[in-house]
Amino acid sequence: MTNKTPNIIRQVWSFYVNGFRNMGTWGKQVWLIILIKLFIMFAILKVFFFPDFLKTNFETDQERSDYVLEILTEPKE
Amino acid sequence: MVEFADLSLVNWSRAQFALTAMYHWLFVPLTLGITFIIAFMETLYVKTGKEEWKRITKFWMTLFGINFAIGVATGIILEFEFGTNWSNYSWFVGDIFGAPLAIEGILAFFMESTFIAIMFFGWNKVGKKTHLLATWLTAIGANLSALWILVANGWMQKPVGMVFNPDTARNEMQNFWDVLFSQVAVDKWLHATSSGFVLASIFVIGVSAWFILKKRELLLAKKSILIASVFGLISSLYLVMTGDNATRTIAHDQPMKFAAIEGLYNGSEGAGLVAIGLFSTSETDPNNENLKDFSMKIEIPNFLSYMAFLDWNAFVPGVHDLIDGNEKYGYMSATEKIERGKLAISKLTEFKTAKKAGNEALAGSLRDELTSQDFQENYFKYFGYGYFEDPTDLIPNVPLTFYSFHIMVGLGFMFVLLFVFSLYFILKGQLTEKRWFLRLAIISIPLAYLASQAGWIVAEVGRQPWVVQDLMPTMAGVTRISAGSVQTTFWLFAVLFTVLLIAELKIMFRQIKIGPKH
Incomplete structure (x- = not known):
């Protein structure tokens, strides 16, 4: 049992590594696009443009509830 | 609005x-x-x-x-x-x-x-x-x-x-x-x-x-x-x-989305389905740009009633029935819904104020009221309508x-x-x-x-x-x-x-x- 587990992990690892290594041109291109896209989404858009409004501005769920309740009950600005 | x-x-x-x-x-x-x-x-x-x-x-x-x-x-x-x-x-x-x-x-x-x-x-x-x-x-x-x-x-x-x-x-x-x-x-x-x-x-x-x-x-x-x-x-x-x-x-x-899908302004029994239609550029209601008349339409009689309710003669409500209400067919007016919505919002406001003031007894009774089945079904159900003043704002x-x-x-x-x-x-x-x-x-x-x-x-x-x-x-x-x-x-x-x-x-x-x- 103790010998089998690392083997399975190694097999899965080499399955993915070989798969990526033997990818065709189109596969490499789309992976490059995926990585660029994920970088733009998570390292730029999420960090600089899309903070979670309630998480950023309030510390507790109670504060968030109070804020939304205030918004819901005070339509006029 | x-x-x-x-x-x-x-x-x-x-x-x-x-x-x-x-x-x-x-x-x-x-x-x-x-x-x-x-x-x-x-x-x-x-x-x-x-x-x-x-x-x-x-x-x-x-x-x-x-x-x-x-x-x-x-x-x-x-x-x-x-x-x-x-x-x-x-x-x-x-x-x-x-x-x-x-x-x-x-x-x-x-x-x-x-x-x-x-x-x-x-x-x-x-x-x-x-x-x-x-x-x-x-x-x-x-x-x-x-x-x-x-x-x-x-x-x-x-x-x-x-x-x-x-x-x-x-x-x-x-x-x-x-x-x-x-x-x-x-x-x-x-x-x-x-x-x-x-x-x-x-x-x-x-x-x-x-x-x-x-x-x-x-x-x-x-x-x-x-x-x-x-x-x-x-x-x-x-x-x-x-x-x-x-x-x-x-x-x-x-029903409002359904009326918009078919450009149905006035509901009727045995409503026809507009198979092909073109809207004119002139508006039927100068106060609402969402309402335009057909300049041309080809209609299949009774088909809309069947499509909606599997009954060739069923009543299908139009935009105006949903805004003005239609007692005969059981459609509540938008004004009534707006009033109920405003009441739901005002109850919630009272609850918020009572909680803020630390009046737990009042907050408790309002909480019970707000979460009661009657309030949920008859008032909270229309909560969103309370944000509107003009019923025509409810038209897509x-x-x-x-x-x-x-x-x-x-x-x-x-x-x-x-x-x-x-x-x-x-x-x-x-x-x-x-x-x-x-x-x-x-x-x-x-x-x-x-x-x-x-x-x-x-x-x-819609x-x-x-x-x-x-x-x-x-x-x-x-x-x-x-x-x-x-x-x-x-x-x-x-x-x-x-x-x-x-x-x-x-x-x-x-x-x-x-x-x-x-």
Whole structure:
């Protein structure tokens, strides 16, 4: 049992590594696009443009509830 | 309309969400359908052992891979927007919306990292049957993944299985099964996935038609057309059926959307269905640009009543019946709903004030009242109406909803005919001679995308002004941030998604031109 587990992990690892290594041109291109896209989404858009409004501005769920309740009950600005 | 939030902020936030969702939906339907077509092809390979089926399977798998890779994670941006631009909405619906989305995220992660990897990397590493199983599980997983998103969307169209907690200002799930098996959610899932099957079938037929016109890969093209025609025909008939069911559900749960779909202003018994109609540029009501008269229409008598209620003489309410009310047929006026909504908001305000003042006794009794069944069914049900002053603000954009619906339905019926003809020509061995049909098949690919997008416009524009039907208007769901920052991200997304789309099309066209590997 103790010998089998690392083997399975190694097999899965080499399955993915070989798969990526033997990818065709189109596969490499789309992976490059995926990585660029994920970088733009998570390292730029999420960090600089899309903070979670309630998480950023309030510390507790109670504060968030109070804020939304205030918004819901005070339509006029 | 109550001055709640800057209209330009609301409109830019809506435009941004619509842009992201529409681009995301460019990638999704092909995945939903082509995975099943690939699974059928691979099943034939495993059954017959013929290498040509393996070659065909691998070719379509490559095109699926390109579409999947470019589209993957585009939906996550929608989740960013929930937190930044729709924070009030996200908080208000949090628990109910969060659960299906979390299931979708987990399912998508495991599906994507496991089964798709086996599909692409496992050809010579796992057995034939294991590989086939992975392909089928990818198809099933992709469609189950869509289920959870559509359950969440279905809840927004018809909120069920929850109770509003005034302490947390959130709707909390009371019955998961009510949310999951809501008729709206089920209809949406079946209709959206079957529309993906139809779109993918048209994609396969269109690309194969191009090969035939170029006199290349004739065997691959003909076999692919045969599979896609059978799958497409069955799916398109099923699509009509699910659309018919969904329309009846809309007539029942979202009568204003239904009236907008048909441009029905004045309800009647035995209402006719406008098969073809053109709106005039002049407005019927100078105070509401959403109401325009038909300058031309072709109507099928009594058909709308049957479509909505399976009764040729049933009363179908029009926009004015829903705004002014119709006692005879049991439709409450918008003014009455607005009054009930305002009462619900004022009770919530009293509760908030009592809590702030530390008056626990009063807060407790108001809490009991707010969560009582009577209050939930008779007042909280109309909570969102309390944000409006003018009942005509409750009318969606009628021409846009009408045109989108009719484009979707018209193209849907055209696709049924396309599959009938392609199946007939391929079985008769006449397809290669029918160059007009082959060209039509290629043109049908963008038309399938148009129909698919039009369907979502009907669903989302038709339900305006609601972000959660009857409970939260769009203007109340939006985060109060500057409209300028939303404009900036709108243009950022427009550029990002357009680049992604161009990249997909470029890689896709090149792979199609290369064709399958010999």
